[in-house]
Amino acid sequence: MKLDILVFGAHPDDVELGCSGTIINHLKNGLKIGIIDLSRGELGTRGTVETRNQETTQSTKVLGVQLRENMDFKDGLFENNDENKIKLIKKIRKYKPEIVLTNAPNDRHPDHGRSSELTIDACFLSGLEKIETGQDIWRPKHIYHYIQFNTILPDFVVDITEEMDKKLESILCYKTQFYNPDSKESETIISSEDFLESIKYRAKDLGRQSDCKYAEGFISNQTLKVNSLKDLI
Numbered sequence: 081m082k083l084d085i086l087v088f089g090a091h092p093d094d095v096e097l098g099c100s101g102t103i104i105n106h107l108k109n110g111l112k113i114g115i116i117d118l119s120r121g122e123l124g125t126r127g128t129v130e131t132r133n134q135e136t137t138q139s140t141k142v143l144g145v146q147l148r149e150n151m152d153f154k155d156g157l158f159e160n161n162d163e164n165k166i167k168l169i170k171k172i173r174k175y176k177p178e179i180v181l182t183n184a185p186n187d188r189h190p191d192h193g194r195s196s197e198l199t200i201d202a203c204f205l206s207g208l209e210k211i212e213t214g215q216d217i218w219r220p221k222h223i224y225h226y227i228q229f230n231t232i233l234p235d236f237v238v239d240i241t242e243e244m245d246k247k248l249e250s251i252l253c254y255k256t257q258f259y260n261p262d263s264k265e266s267e268t269i270i271s272s273e274d275f276l277e278s279i280k281y282r283a284k285d286l287g288r289q290s291d292c293k294y295a296e297g298f299i300s301n302q303t304l305k306v307n308s309l310k311d312l313i
């Protein structure tokens with residue numbers, strides 16, 4: 081199946097936090113979107129691989145994406161090496177996305193930066209004929225990084241006013257990870273009520289600056305162009 085957008089995240093829930101509003105918005109407009117999580121987040125303080133898998137399945141239903149896969153790379157320890165690059169190249173050549181979304185280049189969790197680097201490398205190398213995987217070559221036209229933990233000034237934002245409720249619903253599918261007053265597990269920086277509030281506040285603040293109610297921000301590693309200034313209205 082060919083996809084329009086392929087979204088990578090180091091851990092299940094990265095995608096929900098960073099760009100689920102944008103995903104829902106583009107699905108509504110008929111685009112085909114898939115998510116590939118690189119690891120199962122097995123080193124997370126709260127939850128287990130089993131509970132995290134269940135939470136991911138639930139959230140995936142809320143989002144309604146065409147596919148979601150997991151690379152089963154080692155949480156915290158995966159490397160941007162030849163083996164992992166080839167594995168991602170095979171996925172990029174299989175799904176042929178025009179647009180790839182990935183983690184922020186620098187973030188609190190070091191896996192996010194590594195995921196970002198690995199994705200950039202794989203997208204470029206996927207376009208080289210001499211890297212043979214038995215598939216046609218494919219290079220995505222754009223790579224955009226979503227913003228997750230650290231505050232980063234975006235290059236552009238997507239209006240997610242209509243999608244904000246569903247974004248929060250998808251995040252809260254991860255009951256072991258985020259604010260859950262019924263949980264008895266150790267509190268972490270992302271399980272606090274403040275963290276959840278910060279997600280809402282960031283969307284509201286980016287919306288305030290771009291004349292809508294809620295927005296998600298992205299950065300691009302290349303110069304962006306519009307065909308008409310009216311595209312920005």
Ligand SMILES: [Zn+2]
Nearest residue numbers: 090091094189
């Ligand atoms: Zn993460």
